[in-house]
Amino acid sequence: MSKKIPLSPDDQALFRQLMTGTRQLKQDTFVHKAPVKTRHIPVKRLLSEQADNSHYFSDEFQPLLSTEGATRYVRADVSHFELKKLRRGDYTPEIFLDLHGLTQQQAKQELGALIAACRREHLFCASVMTGHGKHILKQQTPLWLAQHPWVMAFHQAPKMFGGDAALLVLIEIEEWQPPELP
Numbered sequence: 540m541s542k543k544i545p546l547s548p549d550d551q552a553l554f555r556q557l558m559t560g561t562r563q564l565k566q567d568t569f570v571h572k573a574p575v576k577t578r579h580i581p582v583k584r585l586l587s588e589q590a591d592n593s594h595y596f597s598d599e600f601q602p603l604l605s606t607e608g609a610t611r612y613v614r615a616d617v618s619h620f621e622l623k624k625l626r627r628g629d630y631t632p633e634i635f636l637d638l639h640g641l642t643q644q645q646a647k648q649e650l651g652a653l654i655a656a657c658r659r660e661h662l663f664c665a666s667v668m669t670g671h672g673k674h675i676l677k678q679q680t681p682l683w684l685a686q687h688p689w690v691m692a693f694h695q696a697p698k699m700f701g702g703d704a705a706l707l708v709l710i711e712i713e714e715w716q717p718p719e720l721p
Contacts, residue, residue, distance in 0.1 A: 580659075585652070585655075588651075588652070588655035588659070589648055589651045589652040589655060590648075590651070591651070591655070592650075592651035592652070592654045592655045592687070592689075593647050593648050593650070593651030593652075595651075595683075595686050595687045595688065596647045596650065596651070596683040596686055596687070597683075597686060598643075598679075600682075600686060601682060602682060602685040602686060604681060604682070604685060609626070609694060609695035609703070610681050610693075610694070610695045610703075610706065611625075611626070611692075611693065611694045611695065612681060612684065612685045612690075612692060612693050612694075613691070613692040614690070614691050614692060617691045617692055617709075621691065621692050621709060622692050622694055625692060625693070625694035625707045625709065626694050626695075626697070627697070628697035628699060628700065630663070630664040630707060630709070631664065632664050632665055632666035632700060632707060633657075633662040633663065633664055633665065634653065634656065634657060634660075634662050634665045634666070635665070635666045635668065636649060636650070636653045636665065636666070636667045636668065637668045637670075638650075638667065638668060638669050638670070638676050638680065639668065639669075639670045639672070641676070643675065643676070643679060646676050646679070646680065646683075647683060650667070650680070650683060650684065650687075653665055653667070654687060654689055654690070654710060657710040657712065658689065658710065658711075658712055658713060661712050661713070662710065662712070663709060663710060663712055664707060664708070664709055664710070665707070665708045665710060666696060666700050666701065666705055666706070666707055666708070667680060667684075667693075667705060667706045667708055668701050668704060668705040669704060669705065669706070670704050671704055677704070680706065681693065681706065684706070684708060688711075689710055689711045690708060690709070690710060690711075691709040691710065691711050692708075692709045693706045693707060693708040693709065694706065694707055695707075
């Protein structure tokens, strides 16, 4: 806040005259905190999911991705219209992963954890920020993602979600089923 400007005695008197007959309002606003619905997931399970989803990423296998234009991929059984919707920004990412400063091995593990979290929490669209840097993760991340069976499509993110330093990824999620009653 800026510094308060002192009022002259005339201005103070005018203010008091205008405020006669008024009373101070009582603060009656109450902010309700949303109940936090967190499931406790054992660390062992999280690590297992991360490892299970990371084993798909190989450095030897090089999937054939288009080299012209923006970085993009669509699985054979997915409509190319999904790719167009990603490009236009019709999907809003529900979860973000920032790979800045990670090694390739750490990035693979984090991608595996992201895919597992998306499937567990039923999140359809994710944003993976690779940054520019030395272009190592920027080049490798699309190759890794194209290898995973649950990645339906990805496209270079629109400007509002990171531009060419990020990818929007569509994850195949399991159909939600209500919990069974005992």
